[in-house]
Amino acid sequence: MLNFEPHAAADQNLLDAYSMTVSDVADHVGPAVAMVAIKGKGHGSGVVISHDGLVITNAHVVGKANEVRVNLPEGGRLSARVLGRDPDTDLAILKADGSALAIAALGDSGTLRRGQIAIAIGNPLGFESTVTAGVISALGRSLRSPSGRPIEDVIQTDAALNPGNSGGALVASSGAVIGINTAMITGAQGICFAVASNTVQLVLSEVLQHGAVRRAWLGLASDTVAIPRRVADAAKITTRSAAVLHSIVAGGPADRAGVKEGDVLLTLDGRPVEGPGPLLRMLNADAIGRTVRLNLLRSGHLLSLDATLARRPDAQ
Template sequence: MLDVTNMAAFDADEAQPHADNAATDAALLDAYSNAVIGVADRVGPAVVRVETRKTNSKGRSAGGVGSGVIIAPDGLILTNSHVVEGARELRLTDSEGRVMEARLLGEDPDTDLALIRADSVRNLPAAPLGNSKALRRGQLVVAIGNPLGFESTVTAGVISALGRSLRAQSGRLIEDVIQTDAALNPGNSGGPLVSSHGEVIGINTAIIMEAQGICFAVASNTAQIVLSELIRHGRVRRGFIGIAGQTVAVPRRHARVAGIDDASGAMITTIEQGAPADSGGLMTLDVIVRVDGETVSGVDDLIRLLNADRIGRTVTFEVLRRGMLRQFDIRPMERVAPRAAKQD
């Protein structure tokens, strides 16, 4: 005889795991949704639309649109340098539709960051800057901005990679860039990349048009440094020794003789007469391999190491000259104007 009671019990036992899995999936989905919603509610009011008026190459008035994030209640706003570049007028619109005039306090094309201030407005909602060094691959992130003119758009994704390098429009390499798959489009530039804790951990800066899901943000720790310099000096100070160079391979026989293991370095191609490098004894064809003991594997490393901390103080350069390792003490000066990408 067929035991219907036992079969019913068996079916019930089979159905229970499926019900439990469905409940777990629903709970996870709710947790993800709530995290994104929480970030949008906390940081969304601090995101502004940045409209610019500028004169184009033909002398005609042109406009542009980007995003920005308020980082202080008195109206300090971070955005991209390329958003405000050449702008004669800046106008901001917040999430409630309030329009504010703004002015540029300073910009740093080398990191594609700019600092602006909203005029005659106080007690604005602000978003805190987080510690980008604490980020992990796979971590949930939310991007907020005005892509293609669609205001207060929220997209979510994960951190795809950390420590990327990205070439700025100035030609300088931006270090420690965050890669994300959170969807970004033109107009997102300058807007925040936000962690699930509601902290701004990056400023969205670039997309690769041919790719899908490969977008970049300047890390918040880089933004902290630039912010401090712009507030104190109105610019980001960097060292200058008066050379142009190129990245070259170090011959293995030269490395063995010199007792180093460097595979490449920064070769000096030209030197400005009377500049610190000239006064300090450097010559063309010298290959710089160390600055104050830190490895220089190419021109980008040299540019990075010539930071504000080394302005006006004696810096030790180790170079290969005719296969021999030599040291020179040089005192970098402040770079007072943008120069070519390989000039430093």
């Protein structure tokens, strides 16, 4: 007769350790996860990261509001103003009128591994300070933001999220905030997403220094298009897709460089452009003011144009 008792005891120890970890994280980080309320427009969650009231939330939570209310788990209600929002990463930075607030620390999302514990804290459907737990299901996902731009390096988790969790914390077992919860897939089970904490750090730095996230701008829109192998070979690239360009802004960098509607962008400064996502990733703040070489396909012919990138005028 088999004896399962040692295994049962081991399982119980593991469960006890898991439960203790989740409880400790909830106790440590929970006081720093607030409800963000927008007058007449519902609510979401936010993470307090400084004792004097810096709060991270989602851009879609605050919308176009400039003033919001931050309700703390322990009962305090603070007025807050929106310092900056970045719809391209679905993040917003608030400054609440408070002091000596409980805070959570941002961690390094670059060190994460699939399968490690992920704990979500927020206010789903108005139920304050709700804790759910799961694992990191995948890393490096891409998710379309409210602006239409893809958010890169998104964390996928099966920790349950619901409306109202948006802007709340995704936390590692160490207690470090590794992401800001942003979305779930309606109708799916256990497929939820968070903006990685390293992206949060970038947006926070840009907003505090410049009031907005700066990005370079070509002055056009694009879609993905397949390219024939002979074209790829002629352009000396290995990719089989590129970006077909349209909606050229009059007087913008692309227009001044001579780009025309229907041109297909193959490479930018020698780097393959496989579609809108890769192109947008290249247009970061470091590229502002830089002159870049555009290798294009126009009416079956290859050509090169130089464009000087500007700062995107609608960044806010």
